[in-house]
Amino acid sequence: MKQISSVQNPLIKSLIQLQDKAKNRKQSGTFVIEGQREIMLAQKGGYQLITVLFSPEIITHQQVQELIDPNTDLIEISKEVYQKLAYRDTTEGIIAVAQSKSLQLSDLQLRKNPLILVAEAPEKPGNIGALLRTADAANLDAVIIANPKSDLYNPNIIRSSVGSLFTTQIATGTTAEVIDYLNANHIAIYCATLQDSTYYHTQDYTGSTALVVGTEATGLTDEWRVASKKNIIIPMEGEIDSMNVSVAAAILLFEAKRQRRI
Template sequence: MIKRIESPQNSFIKSIIQLQEKSRNRRQSGTFVIEGLREIELAIKGGYQLTTLLYQTDIISKDQLAPHLSHKTELIEISKEVYQKLAYRDTTEGVLAIAETKSLNLEDLKLSDTPIILVAEATEKPGNIGAILRTADAANIDAVIIANPKSDLYNPNVIRSSVGCVFTNQIAMASTEETIEYLKAKNINIYCATLQDSTSYHTRDYTQPTAFVVGTEATGLTQPWRNASTKNIIIPMSGVIDSMNVSVAASILLFEAKRQRDFK
């Protein structure tokens, strides 16, 4: 018999709201919330284990959810009031899931022989992280590494702004020092997007193992990256300001690498 929750004041529903709002709760429980059928489908495809699936019967049926269930997944009906309390969006098909987090260690990354990696240092805004992950998915690169992370990868705003690409990319989180050591151990060229001692990005050869490193718009990259860089690169700009959104810069660099490899 399927469990049903009617009240937004239910203790389990309150715990889900805490998961949505507090990174500490996600970290301690090793779980997080996914909203929306498309995002849930991508998470399952990406190897994430769902512990609970909550659905609003006026919007979606149990039969529609059957392909997304495993013997480890608890199915719970929720009332319209509960769904409205939990859902951030009106267009998420009446379903949410609780999933187990994954390891985000560098050692778990599986790379090709000539990888393309994007490193984002200290990116804080969930919207920027989400946009970076969408770009990484579109370019089909090997991995994204978030160095010196300032935001929780499983923040609902990251999942939402990435339109589920948090589940389609290989992602690791580590300190800047650990990331540099990892890249050098694997003989991956490091191209740092920075103003200092730079050459135009399109003059370099990215057909060999390549890591692009981007920093925040406010402070740029820290000194260890500049010291470790194979070459500093810059995107020439003709306007008044001297910086662009980090996700836009990442897009330009990644697709230049893809262009070079497509026409090699």
């Protein structure tokens, strides 16, 4: 088994670049996963692991073998090298390099009467991660990011999603492409927006449904409001007129799930 003890090793330097730069991830078609649960969920979600690096001072070789596919290339690294690579404060001693997946709308495989979350132009990795956790909790058919501002394989998104990036189908596209896709698949569009809206709980989400949320700062673009079957709003009883996008998405999604259980 190969061993690396120097932080100056070319592979280690390339992995740091892979973590830090979206351009490197796009060009190589690979990204870095840190943590036992995240690696396990990535494999369960069909992601191919290329290389796994582990620190035997933190996790044993046997534990690593129990966690990953036996054909995966293993590299033993020193604790110093691991700490150089690790993104999180809490450490589990294992990092993987994985093959990215296609995020094309055409690759989505939807069940009958799908429930989809669409987020337009979310910027903060923490918000994207929280949206993905909500999507996993609701067992959605898909999450679609329209006009993405962040690379979805950003380590901060993987970390904040606690591996939920790997548990739900995800696709990206321009707003126009996403609207065309939803219309072509006869999926009703409900947009969370203040303009010309009605209370969210008055609508029927038992059929094929896409719930669309925008950023807290600017909301949704006019394209969505025009394409929407109905604009919906969550009643606000305080002084402010908006809430965190992941909280709003959770309220809408679990109302749809409630209706589907009746």
